[in-house]
Amino acid sequence: MQFGYSELCLAHDPGSRHPESPDRLRAIRERLKRKHGVEYVDADPCELDTMAAVHDREYLESVREFCADGGGSWDPDTTAVEETWDAARRSAGLACWAAEQALEGATGRETPFSIGRPPGHHAVTDNAMGFCFVNNVAVAAQHALDTDAYDVDRVAIVDWDVHHGNGTQDIFYDRGDVFFVSLHEKGLYPGTGEIEETGAADGTGTTMNVPMPAGTDDREYLAAFDGPIAAALTDFDPDLLLISAGFDAHRHDPISRIRLSTEAYALMSDRVRSLADDTDAALAFVLEGGYGLDVLADSVALVHETFDGREPIEPDDEPGENAESTLEDVLDAHELDVDLDDV
Structure with a gap:
């Protein structure tokens, strides 16, 4: 894969006790040293006008001024330093780079994955929250829609971070040109x-939430992909598929209770690759959360291996009943005719 990365993203340092630390990127880079075919690409910082296509301009100016004054605690979870504004601009720029590369034909071993930080999917139109200042994936989606050269009419975003992507939902909730899917812990x-x-x-029906019960495992997540998500996105027929790729649903992540294995991320990557192929959509990944450094690094590496030719290993067991009623309710909410026994 091509990984969008900038050293500038390490300068956003909310403190040694904060889970969203620069060590997240260092761990990923260290793990990828062992892998074949890894390429790193930097990108230009995102322009204010590009970010203002999804964020309130006055809000963005307030973040810039907050950082210029030395930063501090924006809220109890979200902390900035002087360098955070530049890191956030670069992180959004890397997400735009990933979308651009995908739309320009990068696929297979060249599939783009932006590993910028701070992450973005909690940032709403006019506020920061949940470690996020600029909604990177939303900026990238809007950038693709606004760039005439790419001829993009519809973008789908699949967010598999363990936390709901409330900011992305908020930005596109009444829009019919972006389909947002979030799998998260209820x-x-x-x-x-x-x-x-x-x-x-105009966005009625273009938000799909799959709130998984604590304890949900690989097979149940795969049933969500093979059932409601595949059906909905096939109907939507996107030109671009962006993955908000958080890795905190891993069973060894310290702040969640979902029970995914590392292999699950290879399997989900394979599912979205197939969805992109079936709908003839460009495909790109944008990093969100993941706070157990070892499992974050291992999971990102396995996504890379999936695009480098490794065949994911399907689980032997059948889907459990933990999330069955959730998936049935999702199908009903979106009027999708899918038999979960067949997935």
Whole structure:
């Protein structure tokens, strides 16, 4: 894979006790040293106008001024330093780079994966929260839609971070040109992402939330991909598929109770690759969360291996019943005719 990366993203340092630390990127880079075919590409920082296509301009100016004044605690979870504004601009720029590369034909071993930070999917139109200042994947989606050369009419975003991507949902909730899917742990921060939240106005039906019960495992996540997600995105037929790739649903991540294995990330990557192929969509990944350094690094490396030719290993057991009613309710909310016994 091509990995979008900038040393500048290490300068955003919210403190040694903060889970969203520069060591996340260092761990990924160290793990990828052992892998064949890894390429790193830097990108230009995102322009204010590009970010302002999804964020309130006054909010962005306030973040810039906050950082210029030395930063501090924006809220109890979200901390900035002087360098955070430049890191956030670069992180958004890397996400745009990933979308651009995908739309320009990068696929297979060249599939782009932006590993910028700070992450983005909790940042709403006019506020930072949940470690996030600029919604990187939303900026990238809007950039693709706004760039005439790419001829993009529809973008799909699949967010498999363990936390609901409330910011991405908020930005596109009443839009019909972006389909947003979030798989997340039910009841976990920020407490949003119920099945009934399916969009509004022109966006009615273009938000899909799959709030998984604590304890959900690989097979149940795969059933979500093979059932409601595949059906909905096939109908939507996106030109670009962006993955908000958080790795904190891993069973060894310190801040969640979902029970995914490392192999699950290879399997989900294979599923979204097949979805992109079936819909003739460009495909790119954008890093979100993941706070156990070893499992984060191992999981990103396995995504890379999947695109480098490794065949993912399907689990032997059948899907459990932990999330069965959740998936049935998702199908009903979106009026999808899928028999879960067949997936």
